Amino acid sequence: VVQETGSNIDIERLRGHHRLMQRIRAFERQALKGLTDKAVLGAIHPSIGQEAVAAGICAGLARDDILLSTHRGHGHTLAKGADPRAMMRELLGREGGNCGGKGGSMHIADFSVGMLGANGVVAANIVIAAGAAHAVRLRGESRIVVVIFGDGAINRGPFLEGLNWAAVFRLPVLFVCEDNGFAAMTRTKAMTGGDGPAARARAIGVPAGEVDGNDILAVESAAAELIDAVRSGAGPRFLCARTYRLTGHTGTDPAAYRPREEVEARWQDDPIARLGQHLRLAGVTDSDLAEDIAAAEAEMARAYDEALATPYPAAADAFAHVQDIGDPRTEAY
Amino acid sequence: MARLTYLDAGRVALAEEMRRDPAVWALGEDLGRGGVFGQYRGLVDEFGLDRISDAPISEACILGAAVGAAMMGTRPVVEMRFSDFALCAVDELVNQAAKARFMFGGQTRVPMVVREPIGMWRSSAAQHSQSLEAWYAHIPGLVVVCPSTPADNKGLLKSAIRCDDPVVYMEHKSLWPLEGEVPDDPDRLVPLGRASIVREGSDVTVVSWSQQVHIAADAAAQLAKGGVGVELIDLRTLWPWDKPAVLASVRKTGRLIVTHESVSVAGFGAEIAATVAERLHAELKAPVRRLGAPRIPVSYAPPLEDEVRVTADRIAAAAREMLARPQGPSDEKVEGESSSPS
Numbered sequence: 001v002v003q004e005t006g007s008n009i010d011i012e013r014l015r016g017h018h019r020l021m022q023r024i025r026a027f028e029r030q031a032l033k034g035l036t037d038k039a040v041l042g043a044i045h046p047s048i049g050q051e052a053v054a055a056g057i058c059a060g061l062a063r064d065d066i067l068l069s070t071h072r073g074h075g076h077t078l079a080k081g082a083d084p085r086a087m088m089r090e091l092l093g094r095e096g097g098n099c100g101g102k103g104g105s106m107h108i109a110d111f112s113v114g115m116l117g118a119n120g121v122v123a124a125n126i127v128i129a130a131g132a133a134h135a136v137r138l139r140g141e142s143r144i145v146v147v148i149f150g151d152g153a154i155n156r157g158p159f160l161e162g163l164n165w166a167a168v169f170r171l172p173v174l175f176v177c178e179d180n181g182f183a184a185m186t187r188t189k190a191m192t193g194g195d196g197p198a199a200r201a202r203a204i205g206v207p208a209g210e211v212d213g214n215d216i217l218a219v220e221s222a223a224a225e226l227i228d229a230v231r232s233g234a235g236p237r238f239l240c241a242r243t244y245r246l247t248g249h250t251g252t253d254p255a256a257y258r259p260r261e262e263v264e265a266r267w268q269d270d271p272i273a274r275l276g277q278h279l280r281l282a283g284v285t286d287s288d289l290a291e292d293i294a295a296a297e298a299e300m301a302r303a304y305d306e307a308l309a310t311p312y313p314a315a316a317d318a319f320a321h322v323q324d325i326g327d328p329r330t331e332a333y
Numbered sequence: 334m335a336r337l338t339y340l341d342a343g344r345v346a347l348a349e350e351m352r353r354d355p356a357v358w359a360l361g362e363d364l365g366r367g368g369v370f371g372q373y374r375g376l377v378d379e380f381g382l383d384r385i386s387d388a389p390i391s392e393a394c395i396l397g398a399a400v401g402a403a404m405m406g407t408r409p410v411v412e413m414r415f416s417d418f419a420l421c422a423v424d425e426l427v428n429q430a431a432k433a434r435f436m437f438g439g440q441t442r443v444p445m446v447v448r449e450p451i452g453m454w455r456s457s458a459a460q461h462s463q464s465l466e467a468w469y470a471h472i473p474g475l476v477v478v479c480p481s482t483p484a485d486n487k488g489l490l491k492s493a494i495r496c497d498d499p500v501v502y503m504e505h506k507s508l509w510p511l512e513g514e515v516p517d518d519p520d521r522l523v524p525l526g527r528a529s530i531v532r533e534g535s536d537v538t539v540v541s542w543s544q545q546v547h548i549a550a551d552a553a554a555q556l557a558k559g560g561v562g563v564e565l566i567d568l569r570t571l572w573p574w575d576k577p578a579v580l581a582s583v584r585k586t587g588r589l590i591v592t593h594e595s596v597s598v599a600g601f602g603a604e605i606a607a608t609v610a611e612r613l614h615a616e617l618k619a620p621v622r623r624l625g626a627p628r629i630p631v632s633y634a635p636p637l638e639d640e641v642r643v644t645a646d647r648i649a650a651a652a653r654e655m656l657a658r659p660q661g662p663s664d665e666k667v668e669g670e671s672s673s674p675s
Contacts, residue, residue, distance in 0.1 A: 068401075097438070098438065099436060099440070101438070102438045107436045109437045109440060110440075116401075117436075117437055121424055124397065124428065126397075127394040127398055127425065128398070128404070128429060129401060130397070130398045131405075132402065132404065133401075134402050135402035135405035135406060136405065138358060138384075158394065158397060161389070161393050162394055162398075164391065164394070165388075165389065165394045168389060320439065321435045321439035322434070322435050322474055323474050324496070324498055325476050325496060325526055325573060331573045
């Protein structure tokens with residue numbers, strides 16, 4: 001257990017993590033409610049229980065650092081600084097959503113904060129991240145690229161190709177495997193040979209660490225060390241953050257393929273509750289923590305209500321942003 | 334004007350664009366040694382290995398990395414070696430490159446060129462001979478280019494590199510040594526989406542692209558001797574294709590043959606034939622003809638390989654049949670429908 005009973009600065013930093021993790025959870029709970037109400041339109045993939053990974057990794061990033069995410073990307077996107085009001089509008093397919101209602105949850109992106117997109121295809125973001133880092137180097141920029149993917153991604157070819165690419169070209173990229181134990185609805189271990197994500201990364205030549213992904217302080221410090229190495233030009237690094245997906249694969253998956261006792265036991269390891277313990281030890285009161293929850297829930301309820309009151313995009317928008325030459329506004333058929 | 338091969342015209346185009354714009358770079362297997370066909374020969378000496386970048390045999394990463402690099406403000410030119418190998422990177426091209434601008438609501442652009450050499454070439458068999466241009470014409474977000482001459486390979490590659498959206502750029506492997514006059518002016522572009530009228534004529538319109546244009550030109554020369562005037566249109570760009578040029582020509586001739594090296598079934602010729610049938614049905618003097626490969630893979634042994642070729646003789650014969658036939662529905666056997674192998 002990391003003791004953080006030090007300065008006010010430390011306490012404020014941890015309190016910031018707590019607020020962010022509560023905001024992520026409140027956003028997703030609100031989105032799930034929206035799914036029940038049929039206002040959230042397509043599939044959503046909640047990251048409830050994984051918030052410490054998003055918060056801990058992004059704590060080490062500046063606004064102009066680049067982040068690429070997965071289909072389970074609400075937390076990463078919020079942690080990178082995206083506006084939940086625009087995100088909620090996107091989930092509801094409304095005007096003013098981050099992607100103008102064209103992407104929804106699975107393609108959420110906010111380029112203004114360096115978040116280059118969730119991705120509907122597992123592992124596809126890994127090779128795109130390698131290329132983003134390649135461009136950073138070609139352009140002589142000092143920022144870094146971080147790509148987060150799930151444990152299921154290590155069984156796809158782009159995992160091998162992207163890590164090898166980054167190793168060969170010594171690119172400034174941090175690969176983060178958010179290992180929640182499940183590849184969609186199947187236990188990843190049942191479908192994976194070898195010794196897991198970090199071992200595979202090392203075999204490809206990318207130095208790799210492993211961390212308890214439900215411990216925000218451990219994630220933050222492990223990420224900080226690896227991010228320092230990447231920033232210093234040492235080449236790519238890899239972090240496997242072990243966590244647990246407390247919900248189903250999608251917002252409608254009851255996850256009956258795992259025993260209830262397992263999930264109940266994992267709730268005892270809830271990363272937000274664990275951070276709350278640290279904060280209490282540091283003198284933060286229960287009512288302070290409750291205040292963070294109430295503020296997060298109010299913010300997301302407001303974002304949701306505002307989104308509900310926002311119109312859908314105009315139908316003609318379906319033809320915008322396709323391509324300039326051969327523009328479908330004149331060349332669709 | 335300079336006399337250049339189709340291969341060198343492409344090389345000169347890339348070099349000029351790299352001099353003009355420091356954001357342009359190329360990546361692919363063996364580029365440091367000039368590329369598999371020599372299309373990059375000497376470029377590494379001028380631009381260095383950062384901008385003429387070698388790559389592991391990782392097609393998905395070559396293309397996927399280009400997507401990321403394009404979103405970050407560079408303009409990658411991707412070498413896929415053979416269009417057949419580009420199939421290892423279909424997700425990166427179709428799900429990522431073609432969709433990123435749209436899916437993210439216009440927050441980003443993916444200005445990249447994907448060079449995918451196509452076509453039959455020296456007994457290369459089923460995995461090194463395909464022409465899959467129709468696949469990409471089907472995908473919203475992509476521009477598809479199939480140049481047939483050295484001058485076009487220079488002017489179109491330059492336009493493709495300057496295009497702000499992803500371009501699938503399909504050079505034909507048999508055309509590498511073809512020589513022709515090529516403008517020197519580095520700002521002379523060939524516009525994307527415009528066909529070229531290779532030859533004017535008033536009896537039958539023949540639409541083609543890539544290497545097949547040259548075969549169609551042989552057919553047109555043959556027909557001219559018999560007094561048949563062929564208007565030969567080199568489409569050059571498949572998406573967007575030059576509908577006005579094709580429709581204007583068919584309005585004039587009343588007859589259309591579309592011929593391509595690729596498989597006829599669900600080929601791009603079907604799109605052209607359907608469009609002409611929809612818009613000009615009343616003006617057609619004969620049913621539209623499609624002449625493409627039968628739906629069989631390309632073979633290794635020459636007599637087998639030749640079975641997929643659409644020859645000049647076949648094109649000429651089809652034109653003569655159309656001219657001999659008075660107006661009315663066809664009852665003839667359609668290409669590819671023969672009941673037994675010949």
